[in-house]
Structure formats: C-alpha cells, structure tokens
Amino acid sequence: MTTSRSAESSHVTNTLARSRLGTAAVVFFVMAAAAPLTVTAGGATSGFAITERTGIPIAYLAVAAILALFAVGYVAMSRHVVNAGAFYSYVAQGLGKPAGVGAAFIAVLAYNAMQIGLYGGFGAVLAGFLGDRFGISVSWWACALAGWAIVAVLGVLRVDLNGRVLAVMLLAEIAVAALFAVVMVANPAESGFTFSALSPGFLFSAGIGAALVTAVTGFVGFEATVVFSEETRDPRRTVARATFIAVAVTGLLYGLSAWALTVATGPDKIVAAAQEHSTELIFTLVQPHVGQFVVDLGHLLFVTSLFAALLSFHHTVGRYLFSLGREQVLPAVLGRTSRRTSAPKAGSITQSTLALLVLLGFAAAGADPIVHLFFWVTVSGGLGVLILMTLTSAAVIGYFIRDRRGENVWRRLAAPVLATVALGWVLYLTIDQFAVLLGVDPASPLRWLFPASFAVTAALGLLWAVLLRAWRPEVYDAVGLGANAAAANPFGLSTPLVTEGSRA
Numbered sequence: 001m002t003t004s005r006s007a008e009s010s011h012v013t014n015t016l017a018r019s020r021l022g023t024a025a026v027v028f029f030v031m032a033a034a035a036p037l038t039v040t041a042g043g044a045t046s047g048f049a050i051t052e053r054t055g056i057p058i059a060y061l062a063v064a065a066i067l068a069l070f071a072v073g074y075v076a077m078s079r080h081v082v083n084a085g086a087f088y089s090y091v092a093q094g095l096g097k098p099a100g101v102g103a104a105f106i107a108v109l110a111y112n113a114m115q116i117g118l119y120g121g122f123g124a125v126l127a128g129f130l131g132d133r134f135g136i137s138v139s140w141w142a143c144a145l146a147g148w149a150i151v152a153v154l155g156v157l158r159v160d161l162n163g164r165v166l167a168v169m170l171l172a173e174i175a176v177a178a179l180f181a182v183v184m185v186a187n188p189a190e191s192g193f194t195f196s197a198l199s200p201g202f203l204f205s206a207g208i209g210a211a212l213v214t215a216v217t218g219f220v221g222f223e224a225t226v227v228f229s230e231e232t233r234d235p236r237r238t239v240a241r242a243t244f245i246a247v248a249v250t251g252l253l254y255g256l257s258a259w260a261l262t263v264a265t266g267p268d269k270i271v272a273a274a275q276e277h278s279t280e281l282i283f284t285l286v287q288p289h290v291g292q293f294v295v296d297l298g299h300l301l302f303v304t305s306l307f308a309a310l311l312s313f314h315h316t317v318g319r320y321l322f323s324l325g326r327e328q329v330l331p332a333v334l335g336r337t338s339r340r341t342s343a344p345k346a347g348s349i350t351q352s353t354l355a356l357l358v359l360l361g362f363a364a365a366g367a368d369p370i371v372h373l374f375f376w377v378t379v380s381g382g383l384g385v386l387i388l389m390t391l392t393s394a395a396v397i398g399y400f401i402r403d404r405r406g407e408n409v410w411r412r413l414a415a416p417v418l419a420t421v422a423l424g425w426v427l428y429l430t431i432d433q434f435a436v437l438l439g440v441d442p443a444s445p446l447r448w449l450f451p452a453s454f455a456v457t458a459a460l461g462l463l464w465a466v467l468l469r470a471w472r473p474e475v476y477d478a479v480g481l482g483a484n485a486a487a488a489n490p491f492g493l494s495t496p497l498v499t500e501g502s503r504a
Contacts, residue, residue: 035118035309036250037173039218040180040257041282041302042121046375047214047258048274050439054267055202057259059211060218062203064251066422067219070389071247073396073416075240076407081399087388088323092480094395098465100480101329103391105461106454107320110384113377114220115313116355119144120362120373122306125279129299141363147307148355155314155348156338169308173301177253180298181260183286189266197262197270198255209429210437216426217382218254221312222246261285278370314351321347328475329468371439379437380450383430387454390427393420 047056074090081089087107092100123144130136130143185193202208222243264285265273277284279302287295322344325334338345362373393416400412430437435447468476 035173035221035305036170036253037177037298037302037305038118038121038309039250039254040177041298042125042279042306042374043214043218044254044258044261045274045277045279045281046370047211048261048270049278050375051210051214051436052271053202053205053208053211054197054262054270055199055205055208055211056214057197057255057262058200058202059208059215060258061198061251061255063212063215063219063426064247064255066419066426067222067389068244068247068251069415070393070419070423071243072411073393073400073419075243076411077396077399078239080405087392088320089480090392090399091388091395094397094399095391097469097476097479098462099391099395101465101468102458102461103388104320104324104329105457105464106384107388108317108324109454109457110381110388111313111317111320112351112354113381113384114217115310115317115351115381116358117373117375117377117379117381118306118310118313119148119355119359120369120377121279122147122303122310124369124374125299125306126303129303133296133299139363140369141359144359144363144369145356147310148352148359150307151310151314152348152352154311155318155352156343156345169301169304173305173308174249174253176294176298176301177257179290179294180282180286181253181257183289184260184264184282187285187289188263189269191266191268193263194267195259196267197259209426209431209433212426213379213382213386213430213434213437215254216386216430217379219247219250220382220385221309221316222250314348314355317351318344318347321350327478327481328472329464329479376438376450380453383434383451384454386423386427386430390420390423393423 044056044060047059048054077090077094081093088100088104091103120140123140123142126143126147127138127140130138188194202211261274261282262270265281274281283295283298286298321330321334322337323335324330325332325336325346328335334344334346334350336346337343362369367373396416397413397420400407400416404412431451434451435442435444438444438446438450440446465476465479468479
C-alpha cells in the first residue's frame with residue numbers, strides 16, 4: 001500500500017495538467033509570445049533603425065515561408081514524440097542524446113534571454129506611458145519589477161487560466177496592429193504608394209542577415225506549440241493546427257505592418273524616421289488620422305503586448321526546466337508540478353528568480369533598457385532559437401530515416417531537407433553579420449560574445465551528457481523520452497522519473 005501511494009504521489013509531481021488546452025488556447029499562447037504589436041511597433045522599427053536596412057518587410061515574409069517549411073517536419077514529428085521539452089527531445093531522438101542535452105542547454109539560455117530581455121522593453125515603455133499620459137515619474141526598473149511580480153504569480157496558476165488572460169490581450173492587439181497598418185497604407189508619404197520594400201532583391205543584398213534575424217526574433221514563440229503538447233486535448237491534431245495558424249497569421253501581420261511603415265514614411269526615409277522616433281514611430285504616423293484616444297489605446301496595448309509575451313515565454317522556460325528536471329538531466333526538483341494547479345511550479349520559480357537577479361544587475365549597472373536589455377538580449381535569444389530550429393530540422397530527417405512512422409516523403413524528408421538548408425543559410429548570414437545587428441563596429445568583441453555564448457553552452461551540454469552516460473546511465477537512457485516514458489509506465493515507476501517517490 002505504501003509503495004502504491006508513493007508511486008501515485010510521484011506521478012502527480014512529475015505530470016503536467018492533461019487535456020486543458022485546445023487549438024485556440026495554444027494559438028493564443030504562442031502568438032502572445034510572438035507579441036504582434038510589440039513586433040510591429042517595437043521590433044520592426046528597431047530593426048529599421050539599428051540595421052539601417054529597408055528590407056525588413058520582405059525579411060518577415062521570407063522567414064514566415066521558411067518557418068512554414070520547417071513546421072511541416074516539426075509537426076510530423078510531434079505526432080510521434082510528445083514532450084514539453086520540444087526541441088530538446090526532438091534533437092535527442094533524431095541526432096542522439098549528447099546532441100539533445102546540448103540543445104537543451106541552448107534552449108534554456110535562449111528562452112531565458114528572450115523572456116528576461118523583454119522586461120527592458122516592458123519597463124521602459126510602461127514608464128514612458130505613465131509619464132506621458134499621467135505625469136507619473138517612475139524608473140523603468142520599477143515598472144519591470146512590477147511586471148515581474150505579476151508574471152511570477154501567474155506562472156504557478158492553472159495554464160488554462162493564463163490562456164484566457166492571453167486571449168483577451170492578443171485579440172485586442174492584433175485588431176489595433178491591423179488597424180494601424182490600414183491607416184498607414186491609406187495615408188502614404190509624398191513619394192506615393194510603393195511596394196519597393198517588398199522586393200525579393202533585398203534578400204540577396206548586403207546586411208540581409210541582420211534583417212533576417214530581426215525577423216526570426218519576431219516569430220520566436222510559434223514553435224512552443226509543441227511545448228504545450230502534453231497539456232492539449234489532442235496533441236496529434238492540435239499542435240499541427242496551432243503551428244500553421246500561428247505562422248500564417250504572424251507572418252502576414254508582420255510583413256504587411258512593416259511594409260505599411262515604409263509606405264507612410266517613404267522607403268527612402270524609413271530608416272531616419274525609425275532612428276528619430278524609435279518605438280513611437282507607428283503612433284506618430286497614425287495619430288493625425290485616428291485621434292488621441294486610439295493612440296492612447298495603442299500605447300496601452302503595446303504595454304500589455306509586452307506583458308503577454310513575458311508571460312508566454314515564462315511558461316515556455318518553466319516547461320523546458322520541468323522536462324529536464326523530470327528526466328533528471330537537471331536537478332529533479334525542477335520536475336515537480338503544483339498539486340493544486342499542475343503547473344511546473346519549481347521551474348516557474350527558478351525562472352522568476354533568475355529574471356529578478358538579471359533585472360537587478362542591469363538596473364544597478366545603469367544599462368539602457370531598450371538597447372542593452374530589450375534589443376541586444378532578445379535578439380541574442382532569437383539567435384539561440386534559430387540554432388535550435390536548424391538542429392531540430394536536421395533531427396527530423398534523422399528520426400524518420402530510421403523509421404518512416406507512416407509519414408509521406410514530403411513530411412519526413414523533402415520539407416525537412418529544404419528547411420535545414422534554408423535555416424542553415426539564415427544562421428550563417430546572421431552570425432556573419434551580427435555586428436550590423438547589434439549596431440557595433442565589426443571589430444568589437446561583442447559581435448562574437450553573444451554567438452560564442454551559445455557555443456560554450458552547447459559544449460557544456462555535450463560534456464554533461466558524457467558525464468551522465470558514465471555516472472548515471474539510467475538517466476542517460478531516458479534522455480529525450482519525456483511523456484513517452486511516462487506513458488509507457490503510467491505509475492511513474494521508472495528510475496529516472498520517480499526517484500523522489502522511490503525514496504519515499
């Protein structure tokens with residue numbers, strides 16, 4: 001009787017909530033991470049200003065096409081591998097366990113960079129909004145810490161409750177972003193209506209790598225459909241639908257909104273306008289045509305867009321840590337979930353603690369929250385996710401070469417090969433032109449510091465996998481299995497998943 005109760009208890013602490021999310025809820029989570037209004041008002045304008053390239057609109061559309069190609073193999077594999085570890089588990093099962101652990105370490109660094117970097121934008125934008133509209137003078141870090149506190153609380157609540165919060169925010173910001181795009185196109189600059197910023201020729205111009213990684217950063221989050229697969233009602237269908245919907249909607253919205261900015265300013269003036277007005281550019285352009293109330297609403301939704309992205313990425317990081325803790329690749333405590341909400345409580349608290357320490361460090365250093373935290377850190381996180389996508393696309397090929405699993409040649413081979421080549425090309429251009437992206441001199445050590453951090457992190461992951469194989473072979477054997485291992489043993493009695501229960 002004692003053994004049965006221990007096993008059941010362990011199963012509870014190592015399992016996420018089942019069947020709480022449908023297609024719409026998953027779409028809300030991943031598109032909230034992509035943060036449409038944040039990208040159109042902040043990401044696109046920052047991209048124009050820092051890279052000084054006018055090809056940002058076509059870059060968004062090109063990246064959307066590449067990611068749609070990537071998603072073909074990605075969702076095909078999701079039908080056979082259900083794991084909150086997503087990229088980590090796919091790489092482990094397609095390219096081998098050492099590569100999987102290396103990918104896991106990259107994922108933890110990349111998604112934490114995305115989540116924590118967003119606090120810089122959230123704090124600065126909220127502080128500016130409060131100062132401009134209410135005359136309240138408050139520092140960016142105080143606003144960031146207020147947002148951090150709310151995210152920390154929501155992170156340990158029921159996932160479906162968070163989905164409802166994100167749904168309201170997301171629908172409102174999409175509506176406003178679309179309205180602003182229509183207004184800008186309807187009121188072109190003196191140079192007239194033009195499609196020049198959508199010319200495919202920009203994809204082969206100098207500095208396109210910087211534009212492409214700016215675009216990739218805007219899409220980061222769509223791939224998290226798989227992260228929530230264990231909590232969906234029908235993983236085989238829900239993940240596929242949510243992934244393609246997210247790519248299509250965000251791709252069109254980003255590309256057309258960025259193009260609308262060039263129409264409203266004139267393609268030859270968009271860079272200067274973005275440098276002058278920064279994240280206020282889109283609001284400055286539409287204000288004469290929609291009135292102050294709508295502009296104020298847009299500013300408010302810009303703030304909530306950043307918050308929604310913060311919350312969504314927090315959930316992603318928490319689930320990655322949960323997956324790694326459940327398999328004991330990282331400390332087993334991270335694999336614990338809340339008995340009341342089934343949220344990955346330990347992973348959520350760990351992410352909140354790390355975010356707090358980084359925020360306090362940036363505040364103490366007097367760093368620029370927009371440039372140094374929001375742009376540099378999130379773009380570096382986007383580079384990490386791009387590395388993971390490239391590895392995962394290759395892993396899909398390796399996985400289906402060993403077993404076709406009933407998938408046709410397009411899903412298991414042709415699309416993944418094309419996606420791997422395309423993503424590899426974007427990755428090469430990104431690293432080669434990273435100085436342009438950061439806006440620093442090519443000789444600056446910063447242009448290598450951020451990419452090198454992922455190389456070092458991957459090397460540490462590979463080393464840790466080797467040590468696990470030598471010291472804890474039972475843990476090494478379960479790397480990447482996740483929910484598949486749990487499904488095979490519904491009472492959680494396998495050694496790597498129930499160490500806590502077994503000791504009890």
